[in-house]
Amino acid sequence: MTKSERQRRHLPDSCFKCRKKCCWFLKKLVVFCFSQIGIVCLVIAYAILGAVIFGALEETTEELNRVIVEELRNTTIKQIYTLNKKLLLYEEKNWSHAVDNVLLDFQKDIYLAITRDGWDGRQEDYAGVSDWSFTGALLYSVTVITTIGYGNITPKTTAGRLATIVYAFVGIPLTMICLANLGHMFGISFKALYRRLVCNKKKKVNKTSDTSSKYLVANPQNIKIEDDENEAVVVMADSEKVSDTRVPxxxxxxxxxxxxxxxxxxxxxxxxxxxxxxxxxxxxxxxxxxxxxxxxxxxxxxxxxxxxxxxxxxxxxxxxxxxxxxxxxxxxxxxxxxxxxxxxxxxxxxxxx
Known part of the structure; x- marks a missing residue:
């Protein structure tokens, strides 16, 4: 008695049929995922998944940074106002020096807010499209898995950076395979189109022309000559494959x-x-x-x-x-x-x- 027969003996018929259907479905799913269309669908789904993940991890931090910058700006304004009250009767040189120190600190804080925290320069009441909205996160996901990596939008949270490492580790090989397969498939299609439009056209050559006449570049074994009212027609034989066509x-x-x-x-x-x-x-x-x-x-x-x-x-x-x-x-x-x-x-x- 084989192993499958022993397992079937201990399982009800309904459970065995359900298990058999699940195995069949998994096999079909694996075959589909490794097909041309399956890999494309897998990359699209993976990019959408990345958009959802990165949007959920980073969008809240982006909005929080705007509030922090607003508080920083308000604090700086209060400091300058306080200096105006204290140093109003003093010399302009002392006042300028004190205000310059305040603005220098504000400048450093703004630089850190942009480079470290990812502040996008927008106001706290900005009602437009966020950098980490679904479409922005989708664009970021695509630039990650295609290794373009612009760098203008990057994750600032620890979770977002760890997710980027894992996401790129899986997504880059998957995308490279997808692009290679699509490039090969489109290449074959373009070869067929190029052969039909250029290489496979009938070229009429006068029978009385000399040996210096120009012929279609092809393998001599794949050329046949047809008579057509005192003219020789040079055509490509049907045995020539599309894969043999070379595009300049x-x-x-x-x-x-x-x-x-x-x-x-x-x-x-x-x-x-x-x-x-x-x-x-x-x-x-x-x-x-x-x-x-x-x-x-x-x-x-x-x-x-x-x-x-x-x-x-x-x-x-x-x-x-x-x-x-x-x-x-x-x-x-x-x-x-x-x-x-x-x-x-x-x-x-x-x-x-």
Whole structure:
């Protein structure tokens, strides 16, 4: 008697059927999670989970910091007023020295409130979108798992910093796998599109043309010639696979440049940036450098709508996927260039040999 038969003997039929259904469901769930769509859904759910966690941990502290800065400002005002009453009849030099000390202390406290406590410069009665609202926390989560890390918004609580470590430890490998899979999938799709639009077009060649006529670059075994009213038509054979199609490197660069230009126009309109600043931000973001010196929503008047943060998040994710696709497309072309260079240097033997 096998182990499963012994277990079934001690369990009622209903419990056994329920356990069997649970095992079947878990297997299907695991298979779905490791599929293309499953990994994408998993990354999206993970980013949303991070937005909920970081928003709950940091939003209250952000509001508290505004109240603390308000009290600090009121205290400074009272100190200056007291100095005015005491030193009213004294020389201007003594009064300026006393007030300067008070303002210097206030300046240091404001610096600590910004760098250490994360004060965003907004008033205590600010009714706009918080940095740690759902959309702000979602943007922060995406910058963490994509390793961009702007640094303009960072957790200030101990719990938030510990959560960031754990969150990044799991999210970064998951996101890298997702981007690699999406880049490979989009690369195959773009190869099929490129082959259909460019490489697979019929090229008519006059039969009377000399041997110097230009033909479509392809493997001779995958070319067939058809007669069409005194003209020879060179077409690609059906046996040629999409994976054998090579996309030129300059096409990949044009795709990336076009996407950066789209982002340049978008952020120039939203943030009133000049084109150089907007293009600089898009390049720094898509290259995952993420200096954080120029970040959308960093000014006090920007981001009147939360939809802008969601759009920015989608721009980042789709842009990184596009970069991954271009890298995937350039691999075959760079490999072929390296082979040609190796044959030219004599390091590799020619295929004809």
């Amino acid at each position: 490197v300059y096409v990949c660069f044009l795709i990336v440049i076009a996407y950066i230009l789209i982002g340049t126009v978008l952020f120039s309109v939203w943030e009133s940036w000049d084109p150089i600043t907007a293009g600089y931000f898009c390049f720094i973001t898509l290259s995952t450098i993420g200096f954080g010196d120029v970040v959308p929503g960093h000014s006090l008047e920007s981001w009147a709508s939360q939809a802008k943060r969601v759009t920015c998040t989608l721009y980042l994710l789709f842009g990184l996927t596009l970069i991954s696709m271009c890298f995937s497309l350039m691999v075959d072309e760079v490999r072929e260039i390296a082979k040609r260079f190796g044959r030219w240097m004599g390091l590799l033997q020619s295929e004809a040999n």
